[in-house]
Amino acid sequence: MSSFLHQRQQQQLLANPYPISPRSSSNNQRQISLFSRTGLLILLSLMVVLGVFFPWMGMPEGLFSSRGGSLSKWRDYSLAQAVSFVAKNGTVIVCAVSQPYLPFLNNWLISISRHKHQEKVLVIAEDYATLYKVNQKWPGHAVLIPPAPDAQTAHKFGSQGFFNFTSRRPRHLLHILELGYNVMYNDVDMVWLADPFPYLQGYHDVYFTDDMAAVKPVNHSHDLPAPGKKGRTYICSCMIFMRPTVGAKLVMKKWIEELQVQPWSKRTKSNDQPAFNWALNKTAGQVDLYLLPQAAFPSGGLYFKNETWVQETKGMHVIIHNNYITGFEKKIKRFHDFGLWLVDDHALESPLGRL
Numbered sequence: 001m002s003s004f005l006h007q008r009q010q011q012q013l014l015a016n017p018y019p020i021s022p023r024s025s026s027n028n029q030r031q032i033s034l035f036s037r038t039g040l041l042i043l044l045s046l047m048v049v050l051g052v053f054f055p056w057m058g059m060p061e062g063l064f065s066s067r068g069g070s071l072s073k074w075r076d077y078s079l080a081q082a083v084s085f086v087a088k089n090g091t092v093i094v095c096a097v098s099q100p101y102l103p104f105l106n107n108w109l110i111s112i113s114r115h116k117h118q119e120k121v122l123v124i125a126e127d128y129a130t131l132y133k134v135n136q137k138w139p140g141h142a143v144l145i146p147p148a149p150d151a152q153t154a155h156k157f158g159s160q161g162f163f164n165f166t167s168r169r170p171r172h173l174l175h176i177l178e179l180g181y182n183v184m185y186n187d188v189d190m191v192w193l194a195d196p197f198p199y200l201q202g203y204h205d206v207y208f209t210d211d212m213a214a215v216k217p218v219n220h221s222h223d224l225p226a227p228g229k230k231g232r233t234y235i236c237s238c239m240i241f242m243r244p245t246v247g248a249k250l251v252m253k254k255w256i257e258e259l260q261v262q263p264w265s266k267r268t269k270s271n272d273q274p275a276f277n278w279a280l281n282k283t284a285g286q287v288d289l290y291l292l293p294q295a296a297f298p299s300g301g302l303y304f305k306n307e308t309w310v311q312e313t314k315g316m317h318v319i320i321h322n323n324y325i326t327g328f329e330k331k332i333k334r335f336h337d338f339g340l341w342l343v344d345d346h347a348l349e350s351p352l353g354r355l
Contacts, residue, residue, distance in 0.1 A: 071132045074142070079124075079175055082143035086122045091182040093117060096169060098126040098149075100328065102133065102355055103343055104188040107335070109350040110342040111192040118351055124172055137352045145172060167259045167272050169237075174252035177244045187238035189322040189331055191340045196241075196296075196318050204290035205247035208280070211236035211273075213301030213324070215309055216294045218316075224280060224289050237276040238321060239297060247287035254279035300324040304334060 083092050093112070097105045105123065112118050123142040125131035126149055134142035149168070169185070176183045184196075200207055210216070210225060211234050225233050242248040258275035280289065294302070295316040301324035303310060303317070310317075320340065322331050335341035347354045 071136060074131050074135045075128075075144070077135075077140075077143050079143055079145055079172070080179055082122055082140065083176055083179055083181055085140045086120060087181050088120045090180075091120055091184070092122050092176060093120045093184045093186065094122050094124060094172065094176065095186050095188050096124040096126055096172070097130055097188055099129045099133075101188055102130065104331070105134075106347065106350045106352050106355055107341060107343045108186065108188040108190055108192075109352060110346050111190075113349050113351065115192055115195040117195070117197075121351075126168075133355070134352065137355075141351070167275075169272060170252045170255040170259070170276075173240070173242065174249060174256070177242060177249050177252065180244050182241070182243050184241045185239070186319070187321065187323075190239065191320050191322075191335070191342070192318070193320060194296075194318040199292055199296055199318060200241055202290065203243065205243060205245045205288045206251050206280070207241040207290045207292055209236045209239045209292050209297040209299070209321075210234065210294055211299045211301075211323070213299055213305065215302070215306070218293075218295055218313070220291075220294060222291045222293075224284050224291060227281065230274075232274065232277045232281050235273075235277050235280055235291075236299065236321065236323075237273040238323065239292075239319060245288075247283075251279050251283050251287055254283050258282075297321075304338065 086092055095105065095108065109118060109121065112121060121141060123130070123134050125134060125142045125144045128144065128148060131142050131144045145168070173183055173185060212225075224235075228234055242251075255272075255276050258278045259272060262275055262278075280287075293316075295313040296318040298309075298313075298317065298320065300321050303320050304322070304324070322334060322340075325331055325334060332341055343350070
């Protein structure tokens with residue numbers, strides 16, 4: 001009998017040399033389908049566990065949220081938070097930009113980056129498209145102070161939209177001063193050829209530039225110039241540096257008052273600059289004012305139109321302002337003609353990269 005059983009086992013081994021063990025056979029029979037009732041219950045339980053514990057485990061932002069959702073946090077980003085984030089050595093560089101001016105912003109940033117001051121820059125976005133675009137590329141460097149102006153009209157010089165856009169400026173600057181910071185304001189149709197900070201000599205309240213095209217002596221006075229034919233000076237409101245002093249705050253408050261006294265109308269089609277000049281003229285006896293050197297900070301009416309002067313002052317230019325001309329295309333062409341349009345070949349030098 002024993003020999004018969006032995007032969008029977010041998011025959012089974014030959015017929016199936018890799019038999020399935022009773023344990024593995026049992027496991028195969030118990031495999032659970034994902035779509036079975038048990039499988040669905042397990043999957044549901046897993047999702048509940050993940051929902052409870054993942055928020056406490058620091059899930060990467062945006063894993064289950066859309067890109068728009070992650071950008072929406074910038075709607076609540078305050079000016080105080082933004083200034084605290086970007087300021088270096090108590091100083092912030094501010095510009096105000098709407099979406100059509102983004103190429104000029106990038107051009108300006110390239111020139112600032114070449115002088116290692118880009119991390120001080122805060123972009124005051126005048127529309128949500130600009131707020132999101134800048135913070136997507138360069139987180140924390142753009143803030144919007146509601147309400148946002150009408151982006152369709154804010155860029156047309158002489159329009160009521162442009163007036164509404166520029167008239168917000170002194171309020172923003174005053175707020176920064178009240179937070180205790182030095183602030184430099186630039187329009188973004190400017191290009192830095194050198195570092196302007198060594199020119200901010202002494203401890204004056206407000207530093208500014210003359211917007212006239214008439215040539216001054218190289219060693220001209222730094223006092224506020226005499227009023228012109230309209231009874232006021234012609235100082236540029238596009239390049240200002242201020243320290244957080246009582247005098248600087250007084251000028252900003254007076255600027256705000258003058259804008260309210262002289263609002264935009266179809267007849268005047270004013271902008272913010274006359275009001276800034278009235279503010280300077282009416283507070284001159286109470287504030288320490290400083291006119292920056294013309295050779296370093298020329299107006300566009302001088303730099304782009306007086307070739308003889310440019311040659312005579314070569315090597316002295318610091319910030320070039322592309323004013324005395326209107327229209328995006330005309331400004332870009334002029335920058336191109338003078339080798340100052342940098343975004344085509346040097347976009348990667350900007351913190352925003354290619355837009």
